[in-house]
Amino acid sequence: MANSASARKRIRQTATKTRRNRQASGRLKAARKELLLLVESGKVEEAAKLLPNVFSRADRAAKSGVIHKNTAGRIKSRSAALLAVQK
Numbered sequence: 001m002a003n004s005a006s007a008r009k010r011i012r013q014t015a016t017k018t019r020r021n022r023q024a025s026g027r028l029k030a031a032r033k034e035l036l037l038l039v040e041s042g043k044v045e046e047a048a049k050l051l052p053n054v055f056s057r058a059d060r061a062a063k064s065g066v067i068h069k070n071t072a073g074r075i076k077s078r079s080a081a082l083l084a085v086q087k
Helices: 005-040 044-063 069-086
Strands: none
Touching (some): 005 044, 005 069, 044 069
């Protein structure tokens, strides 16, 4: 258990940041999974409408430091390529 006030504050800050990071990564993961399921089921038009959402989630996660900017770029590139192959 933390003994100093600054250590207790650091614990609170870490909990807040962890919660925010998990939400951001969870939203990104859910958007990617939904895109993949739509493409696999042959609903390319619906997947194309969802693609900007995946891009937005990846950019937001990179902006807040949840993922690296190159990781966001890779996610966006692979998502777009997946959709392009199906068209």
